[in-house]
Amino acid sequence: MTEVPQERTRVLIVDDEVEFASTLAERLQLRGYDVTAVYCVEDAFNAIRQSPPDVLLLDLIMPGTSGMEALMTVKSAAPEIFVVLLTGHLDIEKELEGMGLENCNFIMKPVDISKLITMIDGATREMPSEKRLEAS
Amino acid sequence: MKIKNKLLVGFGFYTLLAVAMGCFMYLELHTIISRLAYVKSADDIVNNALETRRYEKNLLLFNDKGAINELDHYITLLRKNIGVLKKEIVKKIGAQEFAKLSGQIDEYEQSIHAIARNPADKGLIEKVRIIAREIQATIDAVAGGERASIDYLLAHLNRSMILLLFTIAAFIIAGAIINMKLAASISNPIRDLEEATKRVGGGDLSWRSELTGRDEIASLGMSFNRMQERLSAARQSLELAITELHEKQEQLLESEKLASLGRIAAGVAHEINNPLAIVNEKAGLMQDIIGISDEFQNKDKFMSLIQGIVASVDRCRAITHHLLGYARPTESVMETMSLNDVLADVKGFLHKELEDKRIAMETNFPVDLPQIRSDKGQLEQVVLNIVRNAIEAVSEGGHINISSGMKDSKTALISIADDGPGIPQDKVKHLFEPFFTTKGKKGTGLGLFVSYGIVKKLGGMITAESKSGRGTTFTIQIPVDFRQ
Numbered sequence: 001m002t003e004v005p006q007e008r009t010r011v012l013i014v015d016d017e018v019e020f021a022s023t024l025a026e027r028l029q030l031r032g033y034d035v036t037a038v039y040c041v042e043d044a045f046n047a048i049r050q051s052p053p054d055v056l057l058l059d060l061i062m063p064g065t066s067g068m069e070a071l072m073t074v075k076s077a078a079p080e081i082f083v084v085l086l087t088g089h090l091d092i093e094k095e096l097e098g099m100g101l102e103n104c105n106f107i108m109k110p111v112d113i114s115k116l117i118t119m120i121d122g123a124t125r126e127m128p129s130e131k132r133l134e135a136s
Numbered sequence: 137m138k139i140k141n142k143l144l145v146g147f148g149f150y151t152l153l154a155v156a157m158g159c160f161m162y163l164e165l166h167t168i169i170s171r172l173a174y175v176k177s178a179d180d181i182v183n184n185a186l187e188t189r190r191y192e193k194n195l196l197l198f199n200d201k202g203a204i205n206e207l208d209h210y211i212t213l214l215r216k217n218i219g220v221l222k223k224e225i226v227k228k229i230g231a232q233e234f235a236k237l238s239g240q241i242d243e244y245e246q247s248i249h250a251i252a253r254n255p256a257d258k259g260l261i262e263k264v265r266i267i268a269r270e271i272q273a274t275i276d277a278v279a280g281g282e283r284a285s286i287d288y289l290l291a292h293l294n295r296s297m298i299l300l301l302f303t304i305a306a307f308i309i310a311g312a313i314i315n316m317k318l319a320a321s322i323s324n325p326i327r328d329l330e331e332a333t334k335r336v337g338g339g340d341l342s343w344r345s346e347l348t349g350r351d352e353i354a355s356l357g358m359s360f361n362r363m364q365e366r367l368s369a370a371r372q373s374l375e376l377a378i379t380e381l382h383e384k385q386e387q388l389l390e391s392e393k394l395a396s397l398g399r400i401a402a403g404v405a406h407e408i409n410n411p412l413a414i415v416n417e418k419a420g421l422m423q424d425i426i427g428i429s430d431e432f433q434n435k436d437k438f439m440s441l442i443q444g445i446v447a448s449v450d451r452c453r454a455i456t457h458h459l460l461g462y463a464r465p466t467e468s469v470m471e472t473m474s475l476n477d478v479l480a481d482v483k484g485f486l487h488k489e490l491e492d493k494r495i496a497m498e499t500n501f502p503v504d505l506p507q508i509r510s511d512k513g514q515l516e517q518v519v520l521n522i523v524r525n526a527i528e529a530v531s532e533g534g535h536i537n538i539s540s541g542m543k544d545s546k547t548a549l550i551s552i553a554d555d556g557p558g559i560p561q562d563k564v565k566h567l568f569e570p571f572f573t574t575k576g577k578k579g580t581g582l583g584l585f586v587s588y589g590i591v592k593k594l595g596g597m598i599t600a601e602s603k604s605g606r607g608t609t610f611t612i613q614i615p616v617d618f619r620q
Contacts, residue, residue: 017413030425088410
């Protein structure tokens with residue numbers, strides 16, 4: 001696997017907690033990802049329509065449309081997007097298994113950044129971004 | 137004996153006594169009357185004899201011709217009266233003498249008639265006198281004892297009167313005794329029964345009527361005992377049911393308390409989790425930025441401060457994740473499994489920890505334990521949790537015992553006992569509450585709380601028993617086939 005800087009992995013973060021989403025976005029940007037953060041499901045749909053990301057970080061609990069509904073919508077429209085659900089609960093794994101969704105994972109809040117990076121890179125088969133951070 | 141029979145016996149006794157007394161009196165009177173009749177007849181004979189001698193004198197001394205008719209009359213009477221008393225006379229003097237007397241009277245009569253025809257016959261007159269004296273003597277001997285007879289009668293009457301008095305006294309005494317016995321034999325058992333009803337009515341259900349026998353009251357007493365036994369049994373089962381109800385109520389209260397605590401804790405955890413995530417990201421970003429910055433003053437100091445924040449966030453994360461896991465109603469993945477395998481797996485997981493502390497783990501897994509249907513992963517988590525606690529509790533070289541079994545056909549049991557220092561009685565009841573810990577700073581106080589939630593969710597129950605210095609035993613009850 002070779003690093004292709006101009007084809008950076010594009011990540012879309014959807015979370016109603018602005019502080020969380022923006023900070024996480026900044027941290028990922030520092031690690032070389034092309035990150036956009038939006039703070040509601042509608043904005044997320046718009047962003048996906050304009051330019052679909054490689055990875056979608058989706059908060060499960062948000063006002064209005066729930067993360068699960070958003071997940072179903074995104075999965076039916078663009079199944080190629082790797083979705084990581086952000087959740088407070090341990091046992092979402094079983095629900096996901098039950099739904100039979102592919103190209104999908106979850107991570108618990110507060111987020112362990114190295115775990116998230118491993119997950120994203122594993123899905124997009126890229127070089128671990130940690131190394132890029134160290135190199136820069 | 138039945139009361140009716142008792143009364144009949146009592147009445148029968150009285151009747152018999154009365155009849156006996158009547159018979160006795162009848163016999164006494166009969167004897168007296170016979171005696172009086174004898175005395176009267178004897179008196180008549182004596183009188184007849186005297187009259188006969190008077191008219192004999194008139195005939196012999198004064199040659200009164202009319203006397204012969206009177207003599208005939210009295211001789212006839214004499215003969216008749218002697219006939220009446222023949223039996224008594226024979227008894228007194230014998231049949232021979234009696235025949236002689238009859239012969240003398242006949243001879244006397246003939247001689248009198250001969251004298252009446254020939255008054256001058258001196259020899260005949262002398263003969264009559266001799267015969268008359270002999271007859272007189274015999275009659276006096278036979279019937280002359282009226283005086284003695286009257287004495288005898290008086291004595292007899294006296295004796296009868298005394299006997300009568302005795303009989304009456306006996307009648308009264310025996311009657312009184314029999315009446316008292318009869319009354320007591322009827323009223324004592326009734327009193328006994330009354331006492332029994334009073335005691336049982338007063339709540340003393342252990343009291344029994346001790347009536348025996350075959351009368352109506354004894355039978356009533358036995359019926360009473362049977363009723364009382366049933367009452368006793370009913371009360372016992374009622375008390376048992378109430379005790380069980382109390383236990384269930386306490387368990388319900390306890391589980392409701394824990395459930396609401398869980399909801400509150402999870403609510404707080406959820407609210408805390410988001411700001412915690414922000415703190416985590418901010419600290420992480422600071423770390424990132426400082427990490428890529430050039431050297432500046434206190435860079436290492438800042439890095440270590442941020443490390444501290446991140447470590448604290450990690451601790452908080454552990455807590456909030458546990459709490460959120462407790463409250464969330466998740467789908468359990470049910471599968472059929474061997475409980476013994478689950479326990480053996482747990483023992484395998486903890487192999488190293490057990491070895492490090494040189495803890496002897498004894499297992500007691502009956503081979504015939506039926507398979508159960510439950511959530512294997514969650515069950516494992518619970519057992520692992522409790523055994524880990526036990527490992528932490530026991531001292532080096534301590535013992536832990538894990539055993540499986542059946543409580544009944546529908547409930548399987550897991551028992552985990554250690555010989556650690558135990559938990560004081562007043563703290564045992566708080567064991568399953570969130571944030572309760574006996575490990576000081578080492579524990580979050582959520583392990584047992586979460587385990588409790590899981591077991592509840594699987595339709596089971598978890599209880600702990602402990603005493604200071606005697607170790608702790610956890611018992612998990614799991615339904616053999618739990619349907620959600």
